[in-house]
Amino acid sequence: MLKLNLWHEPFMKHLKWLNPLANVPLSKWHLKAEFHNSLKPPRPNQTLKKYLECNNQTKVLLYFRYLLRERSSFNSIDSFSFLFALKACNKKHSSSEGKQLHCLVLKFGFQYVVQLQTLLLKLYAEWENLCEAHQMFDEIPDKNIICWTSLISAYVDNHKPNKALEVFRLMQMNNVEPDQVTVTVALSACADTGALEMGERIHAFVRSKQGMKKDLCLTNALINMYAKCGDIVTSRRLFDSTKNKDVTTWTSMIVGHALHGQAHEALQIFEEMNTRSEKKNLNSCSYLVTPNDVTFIGVLMACSHAGLVEKGKGHFRSMTEDYGIQPREPHFGCMVDLFCRAGHLRDAYDFIMQMPTPPKAVIWRTLLGACSLHGELELGAEVRHKLLKLDPGYVSDSVAMSNIYADIGMWDKKVIARNQIKQSRAPGCSSIEVGSRLSECVTTDYNHPVKTNIICS
């Protein structure tokens, strides 16, 4: 076994090793004793796995560090140990620990273990480092379907759906056949860009493929894709024909109707979902579907798009009181939107002031937009004042404010506001896309019509 002093080599030097000891209410000697005991049957990977299953990320990392430092356990570190340790770094704030583990993966010579490479790809994507993620992919010698799917997923998760579809196409050109997981991710990319034709091609491909397992995730992705791409009728038809709907199925349909301004349908589905769960309590456990926080975003969106202020307020209250769901930023955003669209600007202002966490600029911006729409000078000026403190360089706020002045005939004030914009901003430009990038690569292969069917558009 090679001898490495992991902590004094030059390229580890600039990486300060994690100090999560501060977060743990035990002294390091207590931990050492505890780890010694857990080693007695010396199966360190089982211990790492156990800590991971308990969701105790800090302990995973501490224990991994302990393994590194103890002469007796050092030799038992293998690629599985790294896998468990890396899984503990999945959150954005754990990226520094994760990068250090990546260094160690290289030192230990595990850099070509495909499972570790794929996991690192995913982790870099979670840390919003797409360059590194893509590089991890490039370094995999034998890219299998899981590697490809991870890369596509990385782009979807980082709001680059066009790039995701490009990789999806490239994958097929490399003769890798998509499976049900790949198409689920690709459908999500279609939904994000509104690529209905591509989505339909994928749907046709799924239907034509006997071997493909059409599971609930895939069906949900289809329902979402059709709704986001404007085909609400097909979306609803699929929804109605889905037998064992889960919370995502219901939520996708509620959001779909809400986006199409069909508040009545959205709320009706929400009612049905709740009725079902009551029935279920009386009968069997198999149909219980409880709404989650995302479901309520859909419900509030529906209310706000249809001007149902009282209904929206009722659902917002019921969310915490009946379902024990704490509202997050988007829920507050929906409520502000609800008041603003209905023209209840004062209510919107009061609501924002009562929020438990300080509102972000976008929240105030919603209200400023509404003030501009309704020519509310006094409130608008106050909101503008708050925005100047939060996000002073945002030009649209100046535009909105100058429009308020124009609206009530204060032309001198408007000119001043407009001139400030002129000084601060380079002129913008617009562009439109003619045709689709994907259509540049039409690869109709009549010998393998099914295989190439979904590549091109």
Place this chain on the structure above:
DNA sequence: ATAGGGTTAG
């Protein structure tokens, strides 16, 4: 024993 998926305001 190890790697990939669906719903989220403006």
